[in-house]
Amino acid sequence: MNRKGPRLGxxxxxxxxxxxxxxxVMLASALPLMLPLIASSPVLPPVGLLFFLCWQLLRxxxxPVWVGLPLGLWDDLFSGAPIGTAAGLWTLASIAIAYSSQRIYWRGFFHDWVIAGLLIAAIQSLAALITHPDADTAHVLGLVVPQIVxxxxxxxxxxxxxxxxxNFRLKRR
Structure with a gap:
């Protein structure tokens, strides 16, 4: 029997x-290594973090909540931050998203955008402060503001x- 398309169910x-x-998420985390860009301050957005947060907000x-640990460790390999920075911060972001999804029953696009924006600002600021512990706090945060925006x-x-x-993930065949 020759079937042309997917069967019902x-x-x-x-x-x-x-x-x-x-x-x-893994390919997006490795993306900065594939781009031939040299900059004196962080300008490239953390695409791996963006995909991670969007997957968490979408689905x-x-x-599970702990998925930030292995995916964050993978991102740490490519970001240049100390090992464990993204792992810990991404896990905390995953916990925050799980908590907010239990508290906010009817989330829309703008809710997700605000949640993602707050988490991006917090994660990028904390990651910059962890990466440069001896530098002036105001200077470090001033350098990371364009990347956050x-x-x-x-x-x-x-x-x-x-x-x-x-949609590709859920497509039959």
Whole structure:
């Protein structure tokens, strides 16, 4: 029998269900190494963090709360921050998103954008302070502000890309 399309009730591919979210975050974390850009201050947004937060906000129930630990360790390998910085901060962000999803029942796009923006600002500021503990706090935070602004403005685009990846993940065949 020659079937042309997916059958009614046929589940999506299991490997796509599990691999697409993790692979998108891991590839996004490795992206800065692929770009030939040298800068004296942080200008590239943390794309891995953006994808991680967007997946968490889009599909809160998909990952356990501790998933920030391994994905953050992967990001630490490429970011240049001390090992454990992203692992700890991403895990705290995952806990914050899980907590907010229990408290806010009807979340919309702007709620997600505000939550992502606050988490990006907190994570980037704390990561900069952890990476440069001896530097002047005001100077370090002043250097990271453009990166935070660019990252917050990119959240809608990354959320849209995450939605496209989610549609591919859930597609039958």
């Amino acid at each position: 046929e589940p999506a591919s299991l490997w796509r269900m599990r691999i697409v979210p993790v692979a998108s 809160t129930e998909m990952w 660019i990252s917050v403005l990119l959240v809608p685009l990354i959320m849209r890309l995450t939605g496209k990846f989610d």
